Amino acid sequence: MAEPEQRRYDPREPWSDVLPVAGGSAASASSGDLPARAPTGDLLHGEIAGGHRLALNRMGSFDWDLDASTFLLDEGGLDVMDLRADEYDGDPFSLGVRVPHEEAMHLDAAVTEALREGRDEYGAYFLLTCRDGSRRWTHAQGRVLRDAAGYPRRVIGILRDATAELGHSPLSRSAEETRRRRTMLAQRTTTALGQALTTRDIGKVLTDPENLRGLGVEGLALGVVDGDRLRFIALTGGPFDGERTDGERTDDEFVRLGTDLPLGHAVLSRRPRFVESAEEFRRQYPQVARFLEPHVVGSAAFLPLVAQAQRIGALGLYYEEPQTFTAEDRDLYVALAGVVAQSVQRARLFDEERDLATGLQGTMLPRRIPELSGGDVVVRYRAATTGRDVGGDWYDVIPLPQGRLGAVVGDVQGHDVHAAAVMGQLRIALRAYAAEGHPPATVLARASRFLADLDTERFATCTYVQVDLATGLAQVVCAGHLGPVIRDAGHRAYWPNVRGGLPLGLATLFNEHDFPETRLHLAPGSGLLLCTDGLVERPGRNIQEGMDALADAVSRGPRDPDELADHVSELLWEGAGVEDDMALLLLRRSATVAAPALPRLRRHIHQADPEGLAEARAMVRHGLEAWRTGDLAHEIELIADELVTNALVHTDGGALLDLELLPGSPRRVRVEAQDRSSEWPRRRTPGLSATSGRGLLMVEKLADSWGVEPRGSGKAVWCEFRVPAGGPPDDRGDRGDIRSEVRTPGHSLGK
CATH class of the missing domain: 3.30.565.10 (Histidine kinase-like ATPase, C-terminal domain)
Structure with a gap:
């Protein structure tokens, strides 16, 4: 058993971090001066003692000797606390069997604040855990007795069962409704977090305005551990709206881990911290309080994110008004932090895998586009917005002899790293065949045989165009892929009639290497657009609708090729939140064409x-x-x-x-x-x-x-x-x- 002086609790020392904890040894000692319980029959007639009067009203008294560190309860007080005389030894720590740790902290704060401000009275509501596991509201009211020098020596007070009082009050009903709403919100948030794949998705879920309103939160901060720093992936509301005082955005900012910062303190200690007043916030975290001015933080909750014994990060919730975090509130926030921690850990693994896959795919795409004489070419590539795996979409621009140009856009079957790897090999092979000067149909025929020889079950679709910008001649061949969209010099866009063959790989499987060639002539100022199906296909929609939408977007888009490419991709891909990769290649012949060189x-x-x-x-x-x-x-x-x-x-x-x-x-x-x-x-x-x-x-x-x-x-x-x-x-x-x-x-x- 710990030494008595180690268990001593004195609220007169507000700097002390010692708080009552659950447990403590049972003893049969009680105050011998407290009145004995009277038989029931004696209560019907005659005078009733003062202690009995309190007990009949579910009230009792306590006598707290601060010098001796004893907390004596009369019989009414024992009844209110749901304790028997042989279960309590007069030690304040022994009340931990009924008073949860969070509620004891709340009571301690009320007493400490009264002593520090020199008040002689205090009162506080708290939740009591009964022996049957149920919880009920209790009210403690005390009178502080001081010596001639004004130093507190003793506290005399009353304990009463406040269940009936709060159970029928609007305040209680409002608090119960708030808890119910927050619980439902936490459940909904948990469901949404279960569907979040990336850390960005998690940030969107937590900063959703409806979620913030449901929690009553004015500000939210979510940071993940990155070495010896915290990297914020979500900052919104309250003090985090708009710009910082130094003019820099707070998004994706790094701060060091340290006990003088609330989120860093929560991470290092792995314990949640609840601040219930602005004064307490300023006292514990003066640096952060100065940073947040002129915004008022009346209360806050700082929750560590721990998953599989690893420190993941911390979640901070800020409120404008002071508030008391009940045991239910604290349990709810701790449970929410656990769900967020699991989601963040899963999302970080997902992000790492996706970064690896997209990095692999990026290395297999062209690093630069060659400069052209007599025209312009721009490309855009967008990886899928959701999903772990990447696709096999690719593009390429191939310089050819006599100033000609080869342009190709294609898609390997599947959405995984294997598709990206096959794409890289197929792109290089097709580029080599085209650079040798073979006709477009031969290029696709040889690429199909190459893909079949890779001994993979994947097939690929693509469109390959050889263009002579000096003459405007464009030779188009398609292998199960969309043909080009043509935009003339007057901005009219349409899909020309282009025949096609089987996808690469399948053409070799069925021995059908016939890729019909369609010959187009691009007049000066006109151009063509090649793309993969991620730009036109939508679940539940006919592909013709997507093709019509693309032609309309091209015809209404700006004249500049770069601006047109951005316009099309933002309107039809980013704006629609497509879950597929997209590759786009836009080629335009110059409006003024120089005399062709003799080739x-x-x-x-x-x-x-x-x-x-x-x-x-x-x-x-x-x-x-x-x-x-x-x-x-x-x-x-x-x-x-x-x-x-x-x-x-x-x-x-x-x-x-x-x-x-x-x-x-x-x-x-x-x-x-x-x-x-x-x-x-x-x-x-x-x-x-x-x-x-x-x-x-x-x-x-x-x-x-x-x-x-x-x-x-x-x-x-x-x-x-x-x-x-x-x-x-x-x-x-x-x-x-x-x-x-x-x-x-x-x-x-x-x-």
Whole structure:
């Protein structure tokens, strides 16, 4: 048992932190001077003693000797406290079996304040815990007796059962209603916190105005432990509204952990602290009180957040008016703090995992967008607003030979780290195929085979566009993805008719590598927008509605590409709180286009590549169309095919095909095929039934000039064609600024 002097309690020492606690040894001693209980029959007639009169009214008296530290109760007082004589030994600490710790603190504050202010009387209501576990209201009223020097020596007072008084009073009913409302609010808040995934979500739940009103809170602060500091993730109301006196926002601010700061004190001590008056607040935390001025903090609750024995943070609740925190209030706040602690711990783990996933995804997206000549391109990427996992949305802008540009937007199936990893590999592979100069359809076909070879069950959708900003030619291929939105120079936006193929991966699975090509022409000042489905799809809504909304947003948006991209993403994604990732790419051709440079096309055709010759034909065809060669393009394409085929058939290696538009007047197109053989071609005279030998005859017939030149590792066969003079074709098509034509790869050379 502790020594008597260690258990001594003296309210005359307000600086003492010693408070009555539950427990204490039982004893049979009671004041021998207290009147004995009279038999019931004797109470009906005759004089009733004073002590009996008090007992009949559920009242009793106490005698508190401050010097001896004894607290004596008469029989009425024992009844009020629901104690038997053999259960109480006259030690104030022994009352802890009936007076909860929080209520004892409240009584102590009332006595200490009366002694400090020199008053001779005090009174306080408190909740008593009966032996059957029920709780009832009790009132204590005392008279302080002082010596000649004014020093308090003794307190004589009355205890009475206040259940009937408060049970039928408006104050009690209001307090009960407040407790009931706060309990319901705590339950609702607990439910909302259970759905919060991030620390930002938790901050939104706690700072919800309805929750603040329900708790009667004027200010709220939520901080999480970050090393030796507290990082605030929620600050609102009361002293936290608006700007700080130093002009800096309090949001996401760091403060050090320390016992001189209330939240830091709660974290370090792991004990809740309740401040019931402005004077007490200023006395305990003078630094914070000066910081909060001119706002008045009449009372506050500082709750530590502890989860799995780890200090998570602290929650501070501020009130303008002084108030008494009852045992029910304190239990409610402590329970709420426990729920918040669990939610914050879960949210921090979620944030760490999400940061890791988004970081992985971010490293797989392009770090920068190349600068363009003759146009502008902007991109936007937004990660999902909810959910732990990230998606496989991606974008890319690929510089191509002769000033052309490749633009791609795609989405790998799934929303997890695996989808992000597959996305990164697929993006790099598709970029490599495009940079090699393959036609768009070939790029997607090879990307589909690559995805299938990854041995993953994921498929991917994408749209790939090759654009020549000098001429406005745009070649579009789609693999199960949305086509582009076109906005003309007059800001009219619409979805052109674009055919598509199967998603990447599935196309290889079903051996359907047919990706039809749609050819569009972008007039000066017009542009196109590519996006993933996160911008147009909504649960329970037809996708056509989302596509119409996107076209409307593009047509009504600002002219500047950056501002337009922000306008679309904020209106259709951020404003709607979409739970899916979104990638957006906006390409615009300059309104004033400089004269195109005279280009040169080059492609190496491997002898073992069955698709190489078809790709070379496509390169020649598209180049000649861009150079406006008219009907001459048929003959040039035929001769280029003949030169390359001759090199592949009659030599042991591949061929290097060059197509160049030469300056001067008239313009000339030069076709050159190089190989590694030193043997020069020979002119022959084939018979009617011969299947070869007519190649050079065709060259002589169709070309204006031709020849053979030795090269260091072989030879080059060349020919030139004069291009007839003629103006460029009209930029206007069936829809004003766009002409579209769908082509399927692998068709014949003839048109």
